[in-house]
Amino acid sequence: MGLWKNKEDNETVETEEYDFDKLEEQTNALRQKALEYVSDLNKTSGITVKAEGKGFDKNLYYIFYVNETDYVFIPKYEKRDCYFSTASINMDEKIALYHQSFDYYKKLLDTKPICLSKSEYSGKDVPIDYQSEKSEKYAGEMEHPIGYIEIALKNNSDSDEDIKIKINDFEQDFSILGELKQLLHLKNFYNILDIPEDSFQVSIINGNGFCHEDTYHAFRERDCLLFVCLSFDSFKISIVRIKSEDILYYRAEGSVRYEQQISGGGGMGINYGSAILGGLLFGEAGAIIGSRRNEEISEIESKTITHDDRIVTLVLRKDGRVFQIGFDVNDELALDWLIPEKQYDYVIEKRRRMFEGENSI
Numbered sequence: 001m002g003l004w005k006n007k008e009d010n011e012t013v014e015t016e017e018y019d020f021d022k023l024e025e026q027t028n029a030l031r032q033k034a035l036e037y038v039s040d041l042n043k044t045s046g047i048t049v050k051a052e053g054k055g056f057d058k059n060l061y062y063i064f065y066v067n068e069t070d071y072v073f074i075p076k077y078e079k080r081d082c083y084f085s086t087a088s089i090n091m092d093e094k095i096a097l098y099h100q101s102f103d104y105y106k107k108l109l110d111t112k113p114i115c116l117s118k119s120e121y122s123g124k125d126v127p128i129d130y131q132s133e134k135s136e137k138y139a140g141e142m143e144h145p146i147g148y149i150e151i152a153l154k155n156n157s158d159s160d161e162d163i164k165i166k167i168n169d170f171e172q173d174f175s176i177l178g179e180l181k182q183l184l185h186l187k188n189f190y191n192i193l194d195i196p197e198d199s200f201q202v203s204i205i206n207g208n209g210f211c212h213e214d215t216y217h218a219f220r221e222r223d224c225l226l227f228v229c230l231s232f233d234s235f236k237i238s239i240v241r242i243k244s245e246d247i248l249y250y251r252a253e254g255s256v257r258y259e260q261q262i263s264g265g266g267g268m269g270i271n272y273g274s275a276i277l278g279g280l281l282f283g284e285a286g287a288i289i290g291s292r293r294n295e296e297i298s299e300i301e302s303k304t305i306t307h308d309d310r311i312v313t314l315v316l317r318k319d320g321r322v323f324q325i326g327f328d329v330n331d332e333l334a335l336d337w338l339i340p341e342k343q344y345d346y347v348i349e350k351r352r353r354m355f356e357g358e359n360s361i
Contacts, residue, residue, distance in 0.1 A: 020091070020095055023095065023102070027102045034105045035082050038077050044065075046072075047064055048062070049167050050062070051166075054161055062074060062075055062114075064177075066176065069119075070115040070118060073114040074113045082105070120155060122153070123151060125183050126152050133145075138211050139209060143237070143238055148166055150167070200219070200331070200338070207325060208326070210316075210318075211325065214238075219338070220338045223244045224241050225247065225338060227239070227240040244341075244342075247339060248315040248342075249347045250313060250343065251312070254310035254311050256308045256310065257307040258306055261304075262303075263300070308329070311327065312329055313325070313326055
């Protein structure tokens with residue numbers, strides 16, 4: 001408690017300093033609670049989103065998840081939000097700042113989750129238009145930059161109360177969205193195309209300048225073969241669209257080789273002293289036996305090493321250039337299903353018949 005002496009009558013007078021000490025103590029205690037609250041909050045399972053609509057703060061991020069009955073939004077705070085600098089300010093400003101921070105911590109701790117009942121709200125997609133651009137590096141790719149994902153919760157009774165949910169961070173576990181996960185869909189989100197459920201996952205291991213090496217969704221769309229890759233690392237969708245007429249053929253190439261490796265069978269060192277003595281006593285055979293060290297002979301082990309250099313090659317012609325795209329050998333089945341008319345043996349046989357027909361005229 002700070003005390004000052006009155007100069008006129010030497011009367012002791014209590015000043016505001018006591019109130020400041022108490023305010024500082026209360027604020028620091030409340031800040032500690034706020035820090036603990038934020039630490040617990042960061043352990044909550046959910047995805048980080050921005051939310052826009054009635055009851056939401058546009059300046060805050062929310063932790064969003066779905067339970068059995070509700071869509072739940074919890075305002076998200078960081079530890080840095082719990083610190084206020086009091087450096088280089090006078091006492092009046094410090095007092096004002098402590099009052100401000102005290103109210104802020106109290107508001108933070110009093111924050112309640114926003115729960116929207118599933119019986120009142122339903123999810124819907126919000127298509128977003130993106131400008132596609134031709135890849136500068138790969139001749140066959142079109143790139144679609146992803147800026148963000150947006151979905152909405154539609155109020156079943158009032159269309160004006162939709163809640164828009166914006167997701168900027170794609171490296172999150174979207175399974176927490178429950179049934180809303182089905183809205184994480186190319187056509188719904190990016191308004192580009194729809195990936196059918198019966199698409200195949202294939203691995204391109206050699207793009208040969210036509211496309212980059214990655215895992216793609218492969219499917220057929222009328223007279224085109226499509227390969228679609230979602231890359232959340234670079235925030236883009238890559239689409240490789242090949243006209244059927246541009247595909248020359250595909251076939252499996254390479255072979256499987258097996259190598260036998262044998263190890264063990266004893267030490268390889270030579271005991272020269274024993275070799276000389278053995279040779280003097282028993283001749284050449286004695287020298288060989290005497291040269292062997294008295295070591296334990298290790299068990300002979302045989303190991304088969306497989307060398308598999310098989311690959312499925314898709315050959316196409318585009319803009320006067322021939323490209324050979326290499327796929328994992330296990331992807332041959334996908335191409336058999338999607339473009340059976342381009343299988344190498346079938347194409348060669350068809351061309352042979354056409355050649356024989358032309359020559360017979």
